[in-house]
Amino acid sequence: MKKIAFTNQKGGVGKTTTTVNVGAGLSLMGKKVLVIDLDPQANLTYSLKMRTSKLEKTVYDVLKGDVEARDAIMTHGSFDLMPSSLELSGAELELANEPARECLLRDAIDVLYEYDYILIDCPPNLGLLTLNAFTAVEEVIIVLQSEYLALHGLSKLMNVIEVVQKRLNSSLEVAGIICTLYDSRKNLNREVVGHIRDHFGSKVFKTVIRDNVALAEAPSHHKTIFEYDDASNGAKDYFALAKEIRNGH
Numbered sequence: 001m002k003k004i005a006f007t008n009q010k011g012g013v014g015k016t017t018t019t020v021n022v023g024a025g026l027s028l029m030g031k032k033v034l035v036i037d038l039d040p041q042a043n044l045t046y047s048l049k050m051r052t053s054k055l056e057k058t059v060y061d062v063l064k065g066d067v068e069a070r071d072a073i074m075t076h077g078s079f080d081l082m083p084s085s086l087e088l089s090g091a092e093l094e095l096a097n098e099p100a101r102e103c104l105l106r107d108a109i110d111v112l113y114e115y116d117y118i119l120i121d122c123p124p125n126l127g128l129l130t131l132n133a134f135t136a137v138e139e140v141i142i143v144l145q146s147e148y149l150a151l152h153g154l155s156k157l158m159n160v161i162e163v164v165q166k167r168l169n170s171s172l173e174v175a176g177i178i179c180t181l182y183d184s185r186k187n188l189n190r191e192v193v194g195h196i197r198d199h200f201g202s203k204v205f206k207t208v209i210r211d212n213v214a215l216a217e218a219p220s221h222h223k224t225i226f227e228y229d230d231a232s233n234g235a236k237d238y239f240a241l242a243k244e245i246r247n248g249h
């Protein structure tokens, strides 16, 4: 069992796309996968159209301690999802006075021993929800857009990871860095990825996720890239990335 958080405090860099499609890729390889949507914007949940009624339980109910983790899990094709909802945006404040408030997710999902992988889609900030993700996992994968200023803000993220390593989760490590939204026609994209490789060496995955319109279209059809267009570059790239992750990058 491996738990991995996909993170970057910037929005729009490809975290949600990466979490859902790496999860789908690993499940196609026969792994049992749970994907947790920890973003109050619930993009991952909506991209799979998993929330159909208010009665369904979400990660918000789990963090509040109102339901067991297992009762907030639903199935999409070959993998499972713990959905999010807008209510989660109140969690930062509501949970602020809970004892061990950074450990709520870790303790709640500790019982889910049946999964090979639990993948967490982080919100675009470094608040309490992200701290819960970093405390619950062994590995963080940083998602970077292959664009100017990709590395901007990264030292802040690294600081937070170090603090969590010291105080909350000594087994946490940065397992890899994935470059997304890559357009090989743009010199700048190539330069940025080169710069990221110079900076982080072998931490950077060999696979680069290309800019691919099918990846942007799939969510509106409530499909993973493999369900939407198995022959697309997006499907090829995410399958290659899932393989690298499975092989222990």
Ligand SMILES: Nc1ncnc2c1ncn2[C@@H]1O[C@H](COP(=O)(O)OP(=O)(O)O)[C@@H](O)[C@H]1O
Pocket (backbone or CB within 6 Å): 010, 011, 012, 013, 014, 015, 016, 017, 018, 043, 124, 180, 181, 182, 209, 210, 211, 212, 213, 215, 216, 217, 219
């Ligand atoms: N490789 C890609 N090619 C084309 N569009 C992409 C790609 N990755 C993500 N997108 C689109 O870019 C937007 C932001 O991606 P998303 O995964 O939601 O980022 P984040 O979770 O970091 O905010 C979404 O509309 C998504 O569909």
Ligand SMILES: [Mg+2]
Pocket (backbone or CB within 6 Å): 015, 016, 017, 039, 043, 044, 121, 122
């Ligand atoms: Mg997102």
